Each structure stands twice: as structure tokens, then as C-alpha cells.
Amino acid sequence: MSPSFGDTKTEENKLNPFHFSKCSVAEITEFLTNISQTQSGLACLQNQIVQDKSVVDIRGDMPGQLNQPDELCKQYFGDESYMCRGPNFPIQEICRSLFCSKPGDSQRCVQVNSVRGTSCGNKKVGTPNFVKTYLNA
Incomplete structure (x- = not known):
């Protein structure tokens, strides 16, 4: 399963x-x-979860700010994957989705959902419903 x-x-x-x-x-x-x-x-x-002091608290950070797009692609498809780049893959689109290479298929880039907070422009991040300004982006 x-x-x-x-x-x-x-x-x-x-x-x-x-x-x-x-x-x-x-x-x-x-x-x-x-x-x-x-x-x-x-x-x-x-059971309530007891917070371990050695674990870094990232509750204030958006997931997309914790990993770069290449890392997100690796999480989807494995260590050989990366974000596809070029004129067919405009950077503004990664606010909502990005294209990742699919290992074993060098000619294929697969569209996947971006995570909340993925940087997609100067001080701009994507959320499920809209793009917003985020000073830490």
C-alpha cells in the first residue's frame, strides 16, 4: 500500500x-x-506530542521557503530530478506549479504542484489561491 x-x-x-x-x-x-x-x-x-528542544521550530516558515525548487523536484522524483528551466518553463509559473525532470526519461518534464511559499519573483511567493508579497522571499 x-x-x-x-x-x-x-x-x-x-x-x-x-x-x-x-x-x-x-x-x-x-x-x-x-x-x-x-x-x-x-x-x-x-497523545500530545512533546516538543523536543533539539528540533528546530519552523512553524513560522512556509514550506516553499525551506527548500529550493530543485530540492522539491528531488522530493517528488528522487535525487536525479531537478527543476526544468528554459523558455518553455517561465519562472512565474512556479508560484502554483513547477516542472521537474523525470529520471529515466531525459525528454520529459512533469508538472507538479508547488508547495506553499515557493519563491516566484522579487519578494513574491505562491500560496494555493494567490500570489502574495513575502519580505523573506
């Missing part, structure tokens, strides 16, 4: 490139239902 990247964007999946089969969704739902019916399972699901 694992997610896969969807090539078709719909209103339902435009912000999430992963999709699970109906069978996987049913298995996950059954697992969560079963575990929530036991005392220890319910306690586990309701």
Missing part, C-alpha cells in the same frame, strides 16, 4: 499530488477504526 503521483489534476486533488486506491483507503479507515476502539489505541491517537 503506497501513494502514487497522479498525472490528472482535478478540483479534489489540485493541492495534493498523491492518491490512494479505494482498497488502500478502506484498509487505512479500517485500521484507524479498529485501533480507536481499544483503550491503548485511543490513548495513542490522543
Whole structure:
């Protein structure tokens, strides 16, 4: 059971490139239902996370500010992937989506969703619904 990247964007999946089969969704739902019916399972699901002081707090940062587009492509397709560049891939477009090379297919760049806060111009970042000014970009 694992997610896969969807090539078709719909209103339902435009912000999430992963999709699970109906069978996987049913298995996950059954697992969560079963575990929530036991005392220890319910306690586990309701546990509060204790913040470890050695972990850097990045709650104020937007995900797109933490990684450059090439790194995002690597997260999608592996270490050999990179952001496609050139006249067919205008930099302004990465506010909402970017094109990544697909390892093993040197002629193919695949469109993927950008993450919130991806820099896409002078002090501009993309969010799911609009482009906004962000002084740290």
C-alpha cells in the first residue's frame, strides 16, 4: 500500500499530488477504526506530542521557503530530478506549479504542484489561491 503521483489534476486533488486506491483507503479507515476502539489505541491517537528542544521550530516558515525548487523536484522524483528551466518553463509559473525532470526519461518534464511559499519573483511567493508579497522571499 503506497501513494502514487497522479498525472490528472482535478478540483479534489489540485493541492495534493498523491492518491490512494479505494482498497488502500478502506484498509487505512479500517485500521484507524479498529485501533480507536481499544483503550491503548485511543490513548495513542490522543497523545500530545512533546516538543523536543533539539528540533528546530519552523512553524513560522512556509514550506516553499525551506527548500529550493530543485530540492522539491528531488522530493517528488528522487535525487536525479531537478527543476526544468528554459523558455518553455517561465519562472512565474512556479508560484502554483513547477516542472521537474523525470529520471529515466531525459525528454520529459512533469508538472507538479508547488508547495506553499515557493519563491516566484522579487519578494513574491505562491500560496494555493494567490500570489502574495513575502519580505523573506
